[in-house]
Amino acid sequence: MSPSDRFAPGWPGIPARWTSSAKSGVGVSLSNMSHVWFTLSHGIFNEIYYPRIDQACVRDMGLIVTDGADFFSEEKRDAVSEVQWLAEGVPAFRVVSRCRKGRYRIEKTILTDSKRDTVLQKTRFFAQEGEISNCRLYVLLAPHLANHGAGNTAWVGEYKGISMLFAERDGSALALACSVPWRNRSVGFVGFSDGWQDLLSHKKMTWDYTRAENGNIALTAEVDLESGNGEFLLALGFGRNAAEAGNRARAALQDGFNTAQSEYVEGWNRWQGLLLPLDTDRGLGRPNFYRVSTTVLRVHEAFNFPGGIIASLSIPWGFSKGDNDLGGYHLAWPRDLVESAAGLLAAGGHEEVRRVLCYLQATQEADGHWAQNMWLDGSPYWNGIQMDETALPVLLVDLSRREKALAADDVARFWPMVRQAVAYLVRNGPVSPQDRWEEDPGYSPFTVAAEIAALLAAADLAEMQQEQSIATYLRETADVWNASIDRWIYVKGTDWCREFEVAGYYVRIAPVETVGGVSRFQKSVPIRNVAPDQAESPAYHMVSPDALALVRFGLRSADDPRILDTVKIIDALLRVETRQGSVWRRYNGDGYGEHGDGEPFDGTGIGRCWPLLTGERAHYELAAGREGDARQLQAAMENFAGAEGLFPEQIWDGADLPERELFFGRPSGSAMPLAWAHAEYLKLLRSLHDGRVFDMPPQTVQRYLVEKTESPFMVWRFNHKIRSLPAGKILRIETLAPAVIHWSDDEWHTVHDDKTRDTGLSVHSADLATELLSAGKEIKFTIYWPDPGHYEGNDFVVSVDSPPQVFC
Structure with a gap:
């Protein structure tokens, strides 16, 4: 601090919020010298992550244009933006933003510096009415360092004589520098003394506060447009302190954008060249969904925790979330992690899956299970336990072995992890009181199927390690559980059986209720968000496409009458037809999604449709021998993506609400991109290429569909x-x-x-x-x-x- 500091008023600012989860781009350098991940939405930077992919440090950074007197235009609200990939499979982006009133155009190229922790934005500003000299351009940056919007400190300063803006919090700092001079700089508290308020009110910067401490802050600076004839480079550097951040920002400007772009593109092209050529034909102007998906998954891996892949570089409904939702989706869910690894494996990513297995081995709990979700260092975020998240890593080891991504020595290395995991499963499974699949505890077809398949896969691995007695016991246990599936999750004689003329169907959650110390199957399930007369009736259950996991994991054939009847119920209750194709909701009564009026999910809501489930249904159709139907669903899944090829977690399935940017059949306010959805797409491409379901375990197919093994x-x-x-x-x-x-x-x-x-x-x-x-x-x-x-x-x-x- 300096005695001459001009302190911004309005401490601590309004409550901090994150921003839109509807990303149009995500990116990172593949160099091990850069640890910054960026996201784009509405034509500007959204969350930027540093020094780890699970720690957001910026809310957003965009541009504001004024004429200094009457006109105010914010890029993210008042311009229409188009985002293009710099090259296929390279997560660098060209963004063109056009003023809705035709006054200006902004062209940007965005990527990260491969040599240091810096993001770069090469910018060209075009005045479409009048001259550049009549326009004033401002950068507005909202730091949320160390995953918090509160408690940030900002100031105006210099690094080695270079004018910059700085912010820091809890051992993380950033510095914003520009290749042309700043005309004005100021920092302030959001909602009171920030640059947005100043510019909206005065159409030019009239405030020049030099320091804002310990609050929700924003940094604002005016770019000297004329000195660069509308062209300039922004460098946003990060470090443990202001000097580190300033050094990186200055060094990036010195090296220049062309060098950074060349190194960035070369690194990604080299990696893409190692993958299988599963690219598919696409229409004019459509993204290469294969290269988009491989890139998205690779971007979501943490380099400083190799193999740690988070669920999404987004915070669902982030504009309504604050510091009380630190995790967002930038956490490692073992389920999503395994699915992402399998997607990369389907594309030929052998090194990547080995890193994931090493990460899983390092984060396994002492008793053999994995946390429901966790920070990248393995610290649990939520405290639930989901049994499928202990089973799926076992299946990943076996799938990697069968795909020859693991040698015999690798299998021996991971056997202790597998042994611990299946020991946990047999001690606590098939369902434990702590097992919560989403909201409710109980039997789930996905969980049970994953567990049974994992036991059989582990039995093969046990034999490879000369542990025959363990192999025998695992197979016997798998047989018992497989024989019990219908007793646990198959129902008959319900109102839906009569209404839809089926003999019975598999349910999504079959709770285990303890009465007098005795477990029993509870036939009625309380359902949220359905009519009260249905919720109170014992005839109604939770139905879900999850039941198709019984086919995907090889426990039931695709033409099994029980499966066919279940599909009929699923389609009657959960399928939604859109112009883009068929899509499904997760289950009846799902409360995870926007409210009917489009208000964001706030702990309650109405579950929407998941493109991921379209991919899973395509796998079912392929298993049933209907390749044509599977390819139609592949096309539908592609149609649900955003314009840049990113798959959302959910799509909006209500009437259009333009004021909330919600349109029928298009991405909702949930996570985008969802890594699991991109992994499912990659596995679908591989499955269609091979003519069989890529990740279906052969052990279950042989034992239960071919040999029809029963349990004594x-x-x-x-x-x-x-x-x-x-x-x-x-x-x-x-x-x-x-x-x-x-x-x-x-x-x-x-x-x-x-x-x-x-x-x-x-x-x-x-x-x-x-x-x-x-x-x-x-x-x-x-x-x-x-x-x-x-x-x-x-x-x-x-x-x-x-x-x-x-x-x-």
């Missing part, structure tokens, strides 16, 4: 206490410690004591000789714990029922 067991455990056993089945008791099962099938007249055996996965099991018991018998047992030396203290009962119905 039913399993009782403390977190899954079954009450009945079909006649002919062996009752397997599983515990988490050595035990002796003290049991009888004749009211304790005859007693058996069976010791458990160690499966090698921290599960101990004993198989009771119950296969010859007739229906009507009861098995009573208690448990003796040898280590503490006492009995459980109560008896458990399992009744023998008639054999179950067999589906053909």
